[in-house]
Amino acid sequence: MKSLHYAFADLHYYKKSTLSSIVSGSFFLVFLTALLNMLDINRIWTKELLTLSPDKETIAASLNWNTIYLLIYVIAALLYTAAAGIMAYREIAQRKAVIQKWRLLGFSDFYIIKQSLLETILVLISVLLISSMFLLVFQNSYESLLLKIHSLVGTTDFRLSIHALQDVDNVPATTSSSIYESVGVFAVNHHSLSLTTIFKRLLQNTVLLTLISSNCALIFTILGTRQSKLFLRK
Numbered sequence: 001m002k003s004l005h006y007a008f009a010d011l012h013y014y015k016k017s018t019l020s021s022i023v024s025g026s027f028f029l030v031f032l033t034a035l036l037n038m039l040d041i042n043r044i045w046t047k048e049l050l051t052l053s054p055d056k057e058t059i060a061a062s063l064n065w066n067t068i069y070l071l072i073y074v075i076a077a078l079l080y081t082a083a084a085g086i087m088a089y090r091e092i093a094q095r096k097a098v099i100q101k102w103r104l105l106g107f108s109d110f111y112i113i114k115q116s117l118l119e120t121i122l123v124l125i126s127v128l129l130i131s132s133m134f135l136l137v138f139q140n141s142y143e144s145l146l147l148k149i150h151s152l153v154g155t156t157d158f159r160l161s162i163h164a165l166q167d168v169d170n171v172p173a174t175t176s177s178s179i180y181e182s183v184g185v186f187a188v189n190h191h192s193l194s195l196t197t198i199f200k201r202l203l204q205n206t207v208l209l210t211l212i213s214s215n216c217a218l219i220f221t222i223l224g225t226r227q228s229k230l231f232l233r234k
Helices: 002-013 015-051 056-094 096-104 109-137 139-156 158-169 173-182 195-233
Strands: none
Touching: 002 015, 002 109, 015 056, 015 109, 015 139, 015 195, 056 096, 056 195, 096 109, 096 195, 109 139, 109 195, 139 195
């Protein structure tokens, strides 16, 4: 319990860096979740296109967006890694005097590292709670935005637009309107992105961010404790 109390006190004392970590973490968590949800939508869209029996070029154009979303996802994850590394370095630099004080009081390296990881986990719990509340409160707006982006992506892709129109032209007029509504170029079923799917992706990204942040905190805390040893020896 003392470790938890000290962790909360430390986070409160350095509240500016704590707040910036929570805000940036929440942004990346929601953004990464949105990218994976865009992949979910595109997979549903591709299945709907398959029911219309499009040619291989149309399917390839649709699947190509999966690659684009994954590429953006990897880039965003790397950006978060860089941001987490910079924040961890700055926090350890700010707390260099505290680490030296802890060592003078007889605290072990294990205790210092444990405290750093505990603070990181507490920040990520706050990030998860804020992101979860945001997605719960703005679920409809979130889904509508992703579906709108996906529709715009489809209409700007010349191959998808042309082939979708060709498929519509090849069916009776009585059913063409329903195809226009079902085909992913124009709209995706608004109930296709369930709350379960959203939070499944949210939890997956929480695990990813936890691994990245914990490793960054671990590395820079170890470096900080080694530097404090050298300082004390001098």
